Amino acid sequence: MPKFLDNKLLRYSLSAMIAVLAIVIISLYYFNWIIGIIVTLLFVIIIYFLIKSLEVYRHDLEGYISTLSHRLKKVGEEALMEMPIGILLFDENYEVKWANPFITSTLNEDSLVGKNLSTIHDGIISFINQEIETETITFNKRKLKLIIKREERLLYFIDITEQIEIEKQYEDERTVLGYIFLDNYDELTQGMDDQSRSALNSEVTALLNNWAKEYGVFIKRVSSERFLAVLNEHILMKLEQTKFSILDNVREKTTIENVSLTLSIGIGSGVSSLQELGDLAQSGLDLALGRGGDQVAIKQTNGKVQFYGGKTNPVEKRTRVRARVISHALKEIVSESDKVMIMGHKYPDMDAIGSSIGILKVAQVNGKEGFIVLDQDAIDSGVKQLLNEVEKYPDLWSRFVTPNEAVEIMSDETLLIVLDTHKPSLVIDERLLSLSNHVIVIDHHRRGEEFIKDPILVYMEPYASSTAELVTELIEYQPKSLKMNMIEATALLAGIVVDTKSFTLRTGSRTFDAASYLRAKGADTVLVQKIMKEDIENYAKRAKLIQNTILYREGVALAVADNDEHYEQVTLAQTADTLLMMNHIEASFVIARRSDECVSISARSLGKINVQIVMEALEGGGHLTNAATQLQNILLEDAVEKLKQVIDEYLEGGEK
Numbered sequence: 282m283p284k285f286l287d288n289k290l291l292r293y294s295l296s297a298m299i300a301v302l303a304i305v306i307i308s309l310y311y312f313n314w315i316i317g318i319i320v321t322l323l324f325v326i327i328i329y330f331l332i333k334s335l336e337v338y339r340h341d342l343e344g345y346i347s348t349l350s351h352r353l354k355k356v357g358e359e360a361l362m363e364m365p366i367g368i369l370l371f372d373e374n375y376e377v378k379w380a381n382p383f384i385t386s387t388l389n390e391d392s393l394v395g396k397n398l399s400t401i402h403d404g405i406i407s408f409i410n411q412e413i414e415t416e417t418i419t420f421n422k423r424k425l426k427l428i429i430k431r432e433e434r435l436l437y438f439i440d441i442t443e444q445i446e447i448e449k450q451y452e453d454e455r456t457v458l459g460y461i462f463l464d465n466y467d468e469l470t471q472g473m474d475d476q477s478r479s480a481l482n483s484e485v486t487a488l489l490n491n492w493a494k495e496y497g498v499f500i501k502r503v504s505s506e507r508f509l510a511v512l513n514e515h516i517l518m519k520l521e522q523t524k525f526s527i528l529d530n531v532r533e534k535t536t537i538e539n540v541s542l543t544l545s546i547g548i549g550s551g552v553s554s555l556q557e558l559g560d561l562a563q564s565g566l567d568l569a570l571g572r573g574g575d576q577v578a579i580k581q582t583n584g585k586v587q588f589y590g591g592k593t594n595p596v597e598k599r600t601r602v603r604a605r606v607i608s609h610a611l612k613e614i615v616s617e618s619d620k621v622m623i624m625g626h627k628y629p630d631m632d633a634i635g636s637s638i639g640i641l642k643v644a645q646v647n648g649k650e651g652f653i654v655l656d657q658d659a660i661d662s663g664v665k666q667l668l669n670e671v672e673k674y675p676d677l678w679s680r681f682v683t684p685n686e687a688v689e690i691m692s693d694e695t696l697l698i699v700l701d702t703h704k705p706s707l708v709i710d711e712r713l714l715s716l717s718n719h720v721i722v723i724d725h726h727r728r729g730e731e732f733i734k735d736p737i738l739v740y741m742e743p744y745a746s747s748t749a750e751l752v753t754e755l756i757e758y759q760p761k762s763l764k765m766n767m768i769e770a771t772a773l774l775a776g777i778v779v780d781t782k783s784f785t786l787r788t789g790s791r792t793f794d795a796a797s798y799l800r801a802k803g804a805d806t807v808l809v810q811k812i813m814k815e816d817i818e819n820y821a822k823r824a825k826l827i828q829n830t831i832l833y834r835e836g837v838a839l840a841v842a843d844n845d846e847h848y849e850q851v852t853l854a855q856t857a858d859t860l861l862m863m864n865h866i867e868a869s870f871v872i873a874r875r876s877d878e879c880v881s882i883s884a885r886s887l888g889k890i891n892v893q894i895v896m897e898a899l900e901g902g903g904h905l906t907n908a909a910t911q912l913q914n915i916l917l918e919d920a921v922e923k924l925k926q927v928i929d930e931y932l933e934g935g936e937k
Contacts, residue, residue: 367425367438371398375406384438389421405436417441453515458558459548460566461489461500461508464574469535469542484535485542492527496520510546517550517579521589525577528590532575543575551581571728573743573905586730588894604751607740608758611721614738615644618696618719621651622687624709626702628659628850628875631812632747633701634667635776636723638769639752640698641680646763649696653680654687654709661851662819663779666812667772674768684710691716698723701748703741704731704902723751725780727893729902743904746792749776753795770804771812778809782858786906819852826856826871833925834932837890838866842873844917850875850909853883861885868892870928872921880912880920890931898927 305320367384371377380393388401398405408416408427416427424445428437463485470478482505489508493500496519499511512520528544535542547566549558565580569588572578576590615621621644625633637653644651660668672678682690687710691697697717703724705711714720714733721738725745745751753773756763777796781788784796800806815823826840826848833839838860842848853871860869868890875881882899884892885907892908901910912920 365440367436367440369393369436369438371434371436373434375399375409377401387420387423387425387438387440409436453513453518455514455550455553456555456558457512457514457517457548457550458555458562459510459512459546460562461510462545462547462566462570462574463506464543464545464570466506466542481535481542485531488531488534489527492530510548514550517548521579521587525589528575528577545569545574546577548577548579549581550579551583557582568728568730571741571743573727584730588897604754605758607738608755610738611643611740611755612647612759614696614719614721615647615649618649619692619694620644620690621649621696621698622654622691622713622717623651623698623700624654624687624713625700626707627656627709628661629655629664629701629709630661630776630851631663631667631772631779632749632776634664635772635774636700636748636752638671638677638772639749639756640700640723641677642763642765642769643752643756643759646759651680652682652687652690654684654713655681656684656709661849662815663813663851666814667775670768670808670812671772674766677766677768684712688712688716693718695719696721699733699736700724700752702726703733703739704729705733706731708733723748723755725751726903727905729897744787744789746787746789747777747780749773749780750792750795753777753798754791757798765802767803767805767808770799770802771808774799774804774806775809775812779813780907787904815855819849822846822848823852823856823859826852826873827859830860830869832865833870834928836865836867837928837932838863838869839921839924840869840871841917841921842871844874846874847876848873848881850881850883853881854885854909857883857885861887870895870924872917872924874917875911878914880915880917882910882912882920882924884908895924895927895931898930899923 365383367381367387369377369380369384375398377393377396377398385391385393390396390401393401398409402418402420404416404418405427408418409429409431414429418425418427422442423440424442426439426441428439429435430437470481473481486502489500492498493510496516497512498516501509503509525546528546531544532541545566547562547564547569549561549563549565552558552561561580561582565578565586568580568586569576569578572588576588579587579589621640623637623640623644625637629637634653634655641651641653657668668681671681691713695717696719697713698721699708699714700723702708703722703726705714708714720733720736721740722733722736723740725742725748727743728741740751740755742751756765774796777792777799778784781792784792796804826842829842830838830840840856840860853873856871857869860866860871868884868886870882870884870892872880872882882896882901884896884903886892886905888906891905893903893905896903896908896910899910899912901908903909912923915923
């Protein structure tokens, strides 16, 4: 009988067969009794052998089941005791009730039974009390993945050390692309003879090749001022640890008549696609150049950017030709629009207001109606004094509109010009950005990660003293019919004077040229001083801030206002400027409440410390020597601690 038949099915089959044969035999007895007897005997013999076969089948089946059960039991025991997965049972007091040999040997223990889980590893009990199902712990340099069955009080330990090492190896070996650009190569080699130029090229190439050889970077010169670099994530990590010291080496060793050659490096990482890496590297290079050069921008596909360098003031590369080209492009774009909307940053300063008035004049001379967006509830006392003077000129004052009025005025053909900022989060009203298909950005700050999307024209010059200086140069190349009145010229001059601290900081020859042009157009220097005057109360508040100043780190002054007092941004900036006049202070940070919901920080530096990087870490920005940020919905003491932490990271990590 085949062994695959079920016993019950076999019995039913035999019963049916007997019934059929019984009918056949009775029929045979009826026709021929001799044949009937023979068939009966055969039938009895068949039944006998069938029964014997059934007994043999039952015996074999029971033996098979018994053997299989024994094997399964043995396998289960061996799995618990021998497989490379730790198993641990614990009670409600977190004491071990049983553990298999694998986890015992992994934890270098003779026995775990009776021990509390806290004595095995500090993180196990906290993991048990959380809602998560898995966790990774480190024990004896091994990575163990914990899986818990809380109802059974059962823990599984899976050794994933090799898996993590393979993943790390994969991450370390991922390709990274970089573009290296010689910022001021053309300017530096202009006028050189062939021998001097060749010597400079040889020196730069040798420096870069030695650096590449030291760290295992493949580098190839693709033009006179551009190199291609191929490396991996592990090499990139080592370069980050050095803060890209190649920037300093090239700058220090290529000095010619007090002018040094500087590098800008754009790096793309974090993706496997070579095309995407190339795009990220180029975008990073554009970002580094937009921030003034002499720095590294590492860009990843998630938009995260890490900056290194930027310790020096940018070398002035702006030319009259570029200013003229931008001015003519601005004229064409203005002429094609139906009206011009002009917007600065939140809490506008003198530079934002002055440059806005200048761009308004550009719109008017090209026959277009212009408006300046201003929230009069969010301006400082210095700006208020300027606006008090503007109110005396009804035609100009009527051009100022509120953000809500600007939204109503905007149309599909309206040109939006953003001044003195390039970050969407800092403009007076972000709604205007979404309503306009034509946006122009004019700014003098170093470019940050955040940037206005798809502008049709960008004029960013981080080495300019102010946006007012840039706008003044653009005005010079507008139609000759442009006539400026005294208040317009004075507002632009006030923007330059305030941002340069009366021509003492970030002042170049072009700054004086712009000031000279404005003075010729009727700018009143006495009125500028009047606008910049402060009252006794404000002076006393500034003196109180200075009185609260401490030397937090060597060369770093920190002034913190009382928690119950509110200060205007201009007061904080003036205080930070005043602190720089004190002995042994290289950088100053003034922190105070601007309102119940906002804490402001104003930072100034003499150049040795890059306050822009410090403020960027707190979601702010600015220049190497002049930066600020505003922190929303935070306690003053928490803001101070965050600032101290960022300063510590900057100073202890090296000047990036």
